[in-house]
Amino acid sequence: MIDVRNLSKKFDSLVVLDNVxxxxxxxxxVVILGPSGTGKTILLKSILGLSPVxxxxxxxxGISIQKAQEHELYxxxxxxxxxFQGTAxxxxxxxxxxxxLPLCEHTSxxxxxxxxxxxxxxxxIGMSGRGKLYPRSLSGxxxxxxxxxxxxxxxxxYLFYDEPTTGLDPIMRERVVQLIIELKKKYGKSGIVVTHxxxxxxxxxxxxxxxxxxxxxxxxxxxxxxxxx
Amino acid sequence: MNLFSGIGDFSFFFVRSLFVPWHLKTTRxxxxxxxxxIGIGSLPIIVVIAxxxxxxxxxxxxxxxxxxxxxxxxxxxxxxxxxxxxxxxxTALMVSGRCASSMAAEIGTxxxxxxxxxxxxxAINPYRFLNxxxxxxxxxxxPILTVxxxxxxxxxxxxxxxxxxxxxFDVFNYGITHYFFARDFFGGLVKSVFFAFVIAAxxxxxxxxxxxxxxxxxxxxxxAVVTASILILVFDFLIALVIFG
Numbered sequence: 001m002i003d004v005r006n007l008s009k010k011f012d013s014l015v016v017l018d019n020v021x022x023x024x025x026x027x028x029x030v031v032i033l034g035p036s037g038t039g040k041t042i043l044l045k046s047i048l049g050l051s052p053v054x055x056x057x058x059x060x061x062g063i064s065i066q067k068a069q070e071h072e073l074y075x076x077x078x079x080x081x082x083x084f085q086g087t088a089x090x091x092x093x094x095x096x097x098x099x100x101l102p103l104c105e106h107t108s109x110x111x112x113x114x115x116x117x118x119x120x121x122x123x124x125i126g127m128s129g130r131g132k133l134y135p136r137s138l139s140g141x142x143x144x145x146x147x148x149x150x151x152x153x154x155x156x157x158y159l160f161y162d163e164p165t166t167g168l169d170p171i172m173r174e175r176v177v178q179l180i181i182e183l184k185k186k187y188g189k190s191g192i193v194v195t196h197x198x199x200x201x202x203x204x205x206x207x208x209x210x211x212x213x214x215x216x217x218x219x220x221x222x223x224x225x226x227x228x229x
Numbered sequence: 230m231n232l233f234s235g236i237g238d239f240s241f242f243f244v245r246s247l248f249v250p251w252h253l254k255t256t257r258x259x260x261x262x263x264x265x266x267i268g269i270g271s272l273p274i275i276v277v278i279a280x281x282x283x284x285x286x287x288x289x290x291x292x293x294x295x296x297x298x299x300x301x302x303x304x305x306x307x308x309x310x311x312x313x314x315x316x317x318x319x320t321a322l323m324v325s326g327r328c329a330s331s332m333a334a335e336i337g338t339x340x341x342x343x344x345x346x347x348x349x350x351x352a353i354n355p356y357r358f359l360n361x362x363x364x365x366x367x368x369x370x371x372p373i374l375t376v377x378x379x380x381x382x383x384x385x386x387x388x389x390x391x392x393x394x395x396x397x398f399d400v401f402n403y404g405i406t407h408y409f410f411a412r413d414f415f416g417g418l419v420k421s422v423f424f425a426f427v428i429a430a431x432x433x434x435x436x437x438x439x440x441x442x443x444x445x446x447x448x449x450x451x452x453a454v455v456t457a458s459i460l461i462l463v464f465d466f467l468i469a470l471v472i473f474g
Contacts (some may be wrong), residue, residue, distance in 0.1 A: 050349055074352035082350035088343040102351045105255050105358075154351075 001025055002158065002192075006056035007046055009039075010214075016042050018214035019056070022207075024158070024192060029184050031205030032194045033219070038211050040194040041085065041162055047192070048080065048160070049073050078106060081151025081189075085163040087143040089135040095122070095146050096131035102153040117153070125149040125179060141172030148179060159183060159191035165200045177203045242437070243430040246360035256362060263366025267328050271374055278323055279378040282315055283307070283385030291394055300396050304404025307386045309413050313473065316379035317417045318465055321424035324371055325431075325457040332363055332432025333453035337439035337446035345437070360437070364429040371425035372418050379417070416472040423464045431457035 002024040009017040016039035024030045034040050045051040047058050049065045058065040060076045068076065089098050096118050103114045122128045125145045135143055144164060151159055164180065165173040177200055183189040184204075193204055201208050208219045290306050336359055339345050348355045383405070390396040435453040439445050 045346070048350060050346055074354070077350055077352040080350065082347070084343050084347060086343055088347035090339075090344055090347075091342075102353070105351070105353050150351075 001059075001061060002047070002190075003059040004047060004056075005059065007043070007053050007058070008055035009042060009046060009051070009053045015214040017046065017053070017056075020211070020214075020216045021056075022209055022216060022218075024190055026190055027184065027188045028190050028206045029180070029204050030192050031201040031208045032192060032211050032216070033198070033201045033208055034196060034211035036196055039214065040196075040211055043211065044082075044160055044162055044192060044194050048077065048082065078154055079157045081148075081154070081156040081159045081191075083144070083147045083151050083159065083161045083164055085166060087135070087147040089143055089146060089150070091135050094132050094134050095127065095138075095149075098135070098146060099131075099149045099153050102150070106154060121149045121152050124152065124183075126175065139172075141168045141176065144168065144172075144176055145179065148176075148183075152183070157190065159189045161191065161193045161195075163195055163197075164193065165195065165197055173200070180204045238438075239430065239434055242434050243364075243426070246356045246430070246433060247364055249354055249357040249361055251357045251361055256357065259358070259362035260365050263362045264369050267324065267366050268370030268373060271324050271327055271370070272377070274323055274327065275320055275374050275378050276381055278319055279316075279381035280385045282319055282378075283311070283382035284389050286310060286315065286382070287386035287389045287394075291390070295394070300394075301400045301404035301407070303390055303394070303396060304387070304401035305408035306404075308383050308405040309408065309410075311379050311382045311386075312413045312417045313469075314417075314465075316382060317375050317420040317424065318461065320375045320378045321371065321421060321428065321461050322458060324367070324374065325424075325428045325461060326454055328367065329428050329432035329453040329457040330450040332429070333436040333439075334446055334450040336360075336433060336436025337449045340437060340439045341442055341446060355437075360429075360433040363433055364426065367425040367429040368422065371428070372421045375417065375421040412472065416468070419472065420465060420468050423468060424461050427460040427464060428457045431460065 004020060004022050004024075007017050007020040008015075020043060022030060032040050032043060042051055046053045047065070049058075049068070053066070057067070060079075063072060063076060065073065065076065090101070093101070096115075099118045099121055100114050103109065103117060107114075109117075118131065119128070122131055125148055127142065127145055127149065130138075130142070135146070138146065148159075148161075148164075161180065165176050168176060180193065181204055184191075193200070195201055209216050210219050286307055287303070290310070291303055294302060294306065336345075339359070345355045345359070348358055387398055387401045390401050391398050431453045435449040435456070436446075439449045
């Protein structure tokens with residue numbers, strides 16, 4: 001379980017997070033909805049300990065991210081896959097090496113076993129046969145799928161998605177949404193989806209929160225009017 | 230940036246990169262790649278620089294001393310000049326221009342495209358993954374390049390003296406061996422080790438700390454080379470004081 005407690009952060013006088021609290025249960029996808037520039041990505045990075053906070057804490061399965069030592073933090077992060085908005089794929093590596101990297105770094109399994117795992121992940125994300133392509137040869141949607149594949153490599157308990165469908169055409173958007181749903185239902189991946197897209201939020205979210213002007217609130221109904229309130 | 234806090238940040242960054250926990254299994258390939266890139270990749274330009282360094286030094290030294298001292302002195306003067314100063318410093322400045330800038334640009338691009346954040350989220354320490362192989366790679370490659378440059382420069386100087394100044398190889402060689410001091414050779418190597426750390430630390434530091442976009446990455450590459458070059462000259466003086474002063 002991920003327990004976010006009273007997270008606060010501000011840049012000079014601009015309050016980005018104001019006592020933000022919510023919980024992510026097992027096999028649950030929580031959506032953080034909000035207009036662009038409200039601090040959703042900062043929230044996600046703060047939860048992971050990538051961005052320091054001014055107050056509050058995040059408890060991952062009983063361990064506080066803010067109080068964890070560096071090695072404890074790294075152990076926690078092995079249980080989290082992060083899909084960046086800009087994908088952050090390593091452009092000097094092909095698709096296979098991008099997905100294999102966490103396995104090479106954190107496991108002692110043989111190269112053959114790693115190759116088998118990568119093939120399995122490529123199948124899950126629908127990219128079989130494209131392992132030798134480099135990120136520069138992929139479309140935006142394909143990069144997003146590979147980023148999900150890389151996040152899956154260590155079979156993490158949680159997946160964080162930062163704007164997973166932004167900038168995609170409707171067909172690729174639907175493909176990514178279905179992948180997120182499949183990963184939750186079939187593989188039990190909990191996590192957080194940060195998006196400004198109402199349709200994505202409605203499709204994938206078990207619980208939907210609205211982040212606006214630093215404050216967070218749970219939504220019971222999702223419609224275009226949530227951006228106006 | 231305040232000069233003293235900048236020096237502190239730079240030093241802390243270097244120590245953190247060098248003493249990060251690591252395993253040979255996961256880092257070996259990246260170290261080998263860096264040794265190859267820095268060592269083999271820099272070899273052609275280093276050889277060209279060494280050839281002309283040897284030739285120019287011989288021409289100008291002979292202009293100053295021939296006729297006033299025995300001719301074998303040309304061999305000892307050139308060899309000592311190359312081993313103590315010209316070999317280490319010219320090699321370091323060339324490698325700095327070629328490698329510190331590329332390190333800063335590559336790591337800086339990874340910073341602005343969130344690839345370093347991606348390493349962190351995958352529980353991969355970026356200091357170990359990115360910086361340590363470059364530091365070790367430069368540490369191994371630069372002294373070897375320096376020795377090669379010294380050999381090429383002295384050989385070219387000997388050839389020029391033989392064919393154009395009518396100083397036979399054995400006379401030139403007598404000068405080199407008769408006035409050879411191990412301290413000259415090893416003093417130059419000590420310099421190249423310090424220069425290696427300076428080059429790798431500058432390239433990694435300015436790349437790692439980039440904030441912004443393409444323009445800032447370009448600035449980081451320039452800053453890395455300028456800082457490395459200045460620090461090479463500063464360390465050159467300090468080490469000269471300690472070893473030869």
